[in-house]
Amino acid sequence: MARKITYQQAINEALDQEMARDPRVIIMGEDNAGGAGAPGEEDAWGGVLGVTKGLFHKYPGRVLDTPISESGYVGAAVGAACNGLRPVAELMFVDFIGVCFDQIYNQAAKFRYMFGGKAETPVVIRAMYGAGFRAAAQHSQCLYNMFTHIPGLKVVVPSNPYDAKGLLIQSIRDNDPVIFLEHKVLYTMEGEVPEESYAIPFGEANVAREGDDVTIVAFGRMVNQALTAAAALQNQGIHCEVIDPRTTSPLDEDTILESVEKTGRLVIVDESTPRCSMASDIAGIVAQKAFGALKAPIEQVTAPHVPVPFSDALEDLYVPSPARIEAAVTRVKEYR
Amino acid sequence: MARKITYQQAINEALDQEMARDPRVIIMGEDNAGGAGAPGEEDAWGGVLGVTKGLFHKYPGRVLDTPISESGYVGAAVGAACNGLRPVAELMFVDFIGVCFDQIYNQAAKFRYMFGGKAETPVVIRAMYGAGFRAAAQHSQCLYNMFTHIPGLKVVVPSNPYDAKGLLIQSIRDNDPVIFLEHKVLYTMEGEVPEESYAIPFGEANVAREGDDVTIVAFGRMVNQALTAAAALQNQGIHCEVIDPRTTSPLDEDTILESVEKTGRLVIVDESTPRCSMASDIAGIVAQKAFGALKAPIEQVTAPHVPVPFSDALEDLYVPSPARIEAAVTRVKEYR
Amino acid sequence: MSETLNRESLLKAYRIMRTIREFEERVHTDFATGEIPGFVHLYAGEEASATGVCMHLTGDDYIASTHRGHGHCIAKGVDPVGMMAEIWGKATGTCKGKGGSMHIADLSVGMLGANGIVGGGGPLICGTALAAKIRGTQDVGVCFFGDGASNQGTIFEAMNLAAVWKLPAIFVAENNGYAEATSSKYSVPCENIADRAPAFGMPGVIVDGFDFFAVHKAAGEAIRRAREGGGPTLLEVKLSRYYGHFEGDQQTYRAPGEVQKLRETKDCLLQFRRRITADGEITNEQLDAIDREVKTLIDDSVVRAKADPKPAPADLLTDVYVSY
Amino acid sequence: MSETLNRESLLKAYRIMRTIREFEERVHTDFATGEIPGFVHLYAGEEASATGVCMHLTGDDYIASTHRGHGHCIAKGVDPVGMMAEIWGKATGTCKGKGGSMHIADLSVGMLGANGIVGGGGPLICGTALAAKIRGTQDVGVCFFGDGASNQGTIFEAMNLAAVWKLPAIFVAENNGYAEATSSKYSVPCENIADRAPAFGMPGVIVDGFDFFAVHKAAGEAIRRAREGGGPTLLEVKLSRYYGHFEGDQQTYRAPGEVQKLRETKDCLLQFRRRITADGEITNEQLDAIDREVKTLIDDSVVRAKADPKPAPADLLTDVYVSY
C-alpha cells in the first residue's frame, strides 16, 4: 500500500466511497458545495477548506448547502437519520456547537434511551477543531470532552490519514450518533491510505509506538507531538509507549490500563484546556483502575486554562509541544 | 443565628438584598415575574418554582420577563453587563444551555481575553440542575463540568441554604461571568441563614466534616449524601473528611490536596455522568499533585454513563446514594 | 356534514378527540392524588388541532411534538394504554418508563416524540421531510409548537430551512395564548404568529382551533401542497388549554372564568357533536356509545398502569447505544 | 449637498470611508505576502454602510459587529493604528494581539467587538440597549450583520426580544449578496431581508448601500426613533464586498466582472466624492489631501505594526478573569 494521500483527501475519499456504496448517505453543511444560487461555479468551494469538493456533481441531490442555521440543519440531519437516511452534517468549526448543541446532546444523543430503545439515529456530525491556524478563541477549540461527557454520543478524533478514512467510514455505518472531529492542522498531513474501503472499529486504541518505560496517551494532533517527543526520548534511553485511543467514546480502557500495568508511569497529552478534560478523564480512570501499578504521579500535558490566543507568539506556547511532553515524561521517569 | 429558611428562600433573599443595595442589578428570565401581558395577576409565578417571587413589585422595571429565546435574553444579559449593569439571567433548567451556550462560552467567557483585558462582564446565569424530580433526561442534568472546562467562567454549586445566599451575593458582586447552579432537590432544604447580607468568597472549600481516614469530595446535593454516608461510617469507626468545594471554578485545590495528604484515601462524589466529569477532574489533580500521599485507588461515585431515566425506580438508582458512597469509602479504607 | 369527510371519518375524528379529552381529564384527576410522577402538561381543550391535522396523515408521515404532547400522540396513533403506563413510569410504557410524559415517542407510527425542549421539534421535522423528499415519496412532516415556542430560534431556523429546501413540512403553531404564565400578547410582537410566514416566503394561515372542520380544511390544503412539492406552510391554530401550564399551576395569571366560558361556548367536542348530529345521520346515541368505549379504554389503561411493574434495575443501563 | 450634514461632517464622513478603504486595500496587499496570520475578511466596498450609520452615534452608543468588522471599528472610532497592530498579532494591538482581526473590540468607544460567531452580536446589542433603557439614557445599540447571518436563530431571537422589550436597537442587515460562497437568493427565501421586519412588529427599511446619503438618512430616522422610545428597526443595506469572503477566496461563484462593474459605476467613495464636490464648496483638492493623509496614516500603521513587539510569553496567562 504505497499510495500516500492527505488527511483531507482521506476524509473526502471516505465520504465518496460511502456515498457510492449506500444511497442513504447524504451530506450537508454551509458551502459543502458552495455557490448555491450564485451566478458562477457550482461546487465552488466544496467546504470551507475543500474537504467535500467534487461530491456535489457526483451525487446529484445528495450534497446540500445550507443557510447559516446550525440548529436548523444539524437538527434536520438528526431528524433525517430517524427517518431512514444516514446524514453527515458538517459543523465547519466545532466552536459553533454553541448555537446548535441542543439538537445533538438533548435530541440525537438521548432519543434511544428516552424512547425506550426504539429509536436509531445514525447521524454523523463532522467538524474541524484545534489550534494552530491563528484563528483565535472562537475558531480553535477542541471541545471533545463535552461530547465525551454526554451518554449516547460517540466521539472520534483521528490522528492520521489512515485512521481518518477508516474511522469516518465506520462513523457513517455506525447506528449511533457520532461526532467526528478533524484537526485542521492535520489536513495537509500525508500518509499511506489504501484505496479500497475499510472501517476501523470504535473503541480500539492504536498503539502508535511500543515501549516499556512510560505510557503516553494522546489525542488527535497530539499523537504526533507525542511521537516526536518519544523519538527524542528514545535517544536518551527512555522508551515510551504511545497510545492513540482514536475514539474518546467509547474508550479503549483496556489498552491503556494494560500499558500502565507494564510501565507504571503515565503522561496524558490533551490539546484542550485542562479542567474536566480528556486528560482528567484518563487520569481518573487509571488512578482508580490501575492504581496498584502506578509508580509516579500521572502527568497531564494540556493547554492552559485560557482561551486560545490569536498571536502566533502566544498560540505556539498554548499548544502542548514535544518539549513539554519530553519534560513531563522525564519527570515521571525520574520520580522515585 | 437561629433563623432557618430554605435554600430557595436564601436565593430569593440574596437577589432581594443585592437589588436593594445596587441599582445596577436586574434579573430576567422566563416568568421571573410571570403573567406579563396576561389578564390576571402580575408576578403570578415568580419563576417556575417561585424562586424570584415578590421582586417584581419591589423593584419596578428591574425584573424582566422574557420570551422563550434563551440565546436572545442570555446574550442580552451579557451585553448589558458590558454596558454597566449587573444582570442575573435565569436559564430555568440548565439543560436548556444547548440553545444558548454560544452567548456564554464564546461570548461572555472569552471577551476579556479576546479583547486584551479591556472588558468586564459581570453577568450571573442562574439555573436549576440535577436529578430527583422525575423530570427525565432533558430536565435533570448536572452539566457543571462543561462550564468548568471553559476558561473565563466561574461555576458555583451551593450545597445548603447558607452557602446559597452567600455565594449568590458574591456571584452578583463578582466582576467575571458566573454560572450559579441550584439543585432543584435542595430548594426545600432548611438551614440557618443570617438575615444580614454576606458574601462567601469563591475558591474556598468548606470542610463540611473533619476526619482522618478518608477524604470525600462532593458537589452540590452530593455533599449531603456524603454527610449521610459519613455519619453512618462513623459508627463503623471510619472517620471521613467531607469537602465541599462550593465552586468548581475556581477550585480550592489546596484544601483537597491537604486533606489527601492527611488521609491518603479519596472518594469523589459527583451526581453527573462520569466521563470528563468533576470526579475525573479532582481525581486527575490529586493523582498528579498528591500522588505520594495516596494509599489507595481514587474512587469515583457518579451516575452511570446513561441519560437520566424518568421512572422513579430507575432515577433512584441513577443518583449516587449514601449506600454507594459508603461502599466506596469502605473499599478505599480496606485497600492495602 | 363535511364535504371531505365521510361518516366513518367523522366517527373516527370524534373518537380520537374524545380519547384525548378522556385521557387528559383522567391524568388530571390522578395527578392530584400524587401518584403520577414528574411534570405533566395537559392538552385538554386543544383536541381539534392535533386531530384535524393528523386525520390527513399516514403512518409514514412524521410529526414532532412538544412538552404538551399527549394529544398529538393519540391523534397520530400511539396506543393510549402504553402512554398511560409510560406516564406512570412503568416498564410496559411506550418508552419502557424511561421517557415519561415529556418524551413519549413511537417511531413505528411516525411520532418523533414529545419534546422537553421548547422549539426542539422544528429542525427535526425538517429532517424527516428531507428524507421523504430525497427518497421521492410524498410523505410530509408536521411540527406542532406553541406560541411561546414561536419565539425560539430553532423554530425560526427550521421554517427558514424548510423554505430554502422547499421541504414538505407543515408548521402548526398552536397559539393557546400563554407560554407558562406569559401571554402571547407580550411575547409575540406581531398580531398573529401566521404573520411571520412571509419572513420565510411561505403561506401563513390562521384557523379557529375550536373548530375541527376549520383545522381539518386548512391542514388539508397545506398538507396537499406539501405532498405536491409546493413547500412548507405555517398554520396558526388559535385555541386554549383548559388546565394550567402544568399540573399544579394555580393559573392566577388568567382572567377569572376564562376557561369556563370557553368550555361552555366553544369547546371543540361540543361543537363537533352538534355539527355532526345536526342532520341526523349520526346520532347522539352513537356518540354516547363511543364515549363509553373510550371511558372504558382509559379506565382500563389506568388500572393496568397501576398494576404494571416498574422497570427492573438492569434497565437503567440499557438502550443508550445500539452498540458500544 | 445634504440637508442634514454640514461641510465638516461631510469631510469627516469622507475621511472615515477613505480610511476604511485604504486600510482594507492595504491588508489585502499585505496578506498576499503571507505575513498576516489567520483569517481576514475585508469590508472594502461596504464603507457607506458603517459610516452612514455610525455618523449618528456617540461614544456612549454601542455597536456589535461581525467577522467582517474592520469598517465598523473604524467608523465607530477605534484607532486604526492599534487595529493594524492587532491584525499583525502584536502586543501593541487594540487587544494586545490576543484577539486578532475577528475580535477587535474597544469598549471605550462603544465598539463591542467583531465576532467570530455569525449572528453573535444580535443578543449582545439587545443588552447594551437594555442597559441604556434601564438607566434612562437616550443611547442606542446597533447590530450589524450579514445576509447569511439573517438566517441565524440568534438574529431572529434578538429582533424579537428587542421588539418585545421595545429596545432602542437598530438591526442593520448588510446584504452583500453572499454568505461565503452561498448566494442570499438561495439562503433568504423572501425577497428582501427587510421583509422580515413585520414578523417582529418593527419597521423594515431598504437602502442602497453604495449611497452614503441614503444610508445616513435611513439610519438617522431609525436611530432617532430608537432614541425617542419608538423601539427597534430593521434596516437592510444592499451592497457588495469587493474582495472574497476571506483573503484567499478565489470567488469562482461570482459572475465575471461583477465587482469591477460595481467599482466603476457605483462605488460609494466615487459617488460621494462626485456629489459633495458638485457645488464646488468642497474641492477635489481638499479630498485629495485627505486621501494623502489617510495613506500616510495607514502606511505608518503598517510600518509600526511590523516593527512592534509580539506579546510576551507571560501574556499567555493574563486577562482571563478580573480575579480568580
Ligand SMILES: Cc1ncc(C[n+]2csc(CCOP(=O)(O)OP(=O)(O)O)c2C)c(N)n1
Ligand atoms: C428551551 C426551553 N426553554 C424553556 C422551557 C420551559 N418551558 C416549558 S413549556 C414552556 C412554555 C411553552 O409555551 P408554548 O410554546 O406556548 O406551549 P404551551 O405550553 O402553551 O403548549 C416553557 C417556557 C423549555 N422546556 N425549553
Ligand SMILES: Cc1ncc(C[n+]2csc(CCOP(=O)(O)OP(=O)(O)O)c2C)c(N)n1
Ligand atoms: C455560527 C457560525 N456559523 C458559521 C460560521 C462561518 N462563517 C463565517 S462568515 C460566514 C458567512 C457570513 O455571511 P454574511 O452574514 O452574509 O456576512 P458577510 O461575510 O457576507 O459579510 C460563515 C458561514 C461562523 N463563523 N459562525
Ligand SMILES: [Mg+2]
Ligand atoms: Mg402556549
Ligand SMILES: [Mg+2]
Ligand atoms: Mg453576506
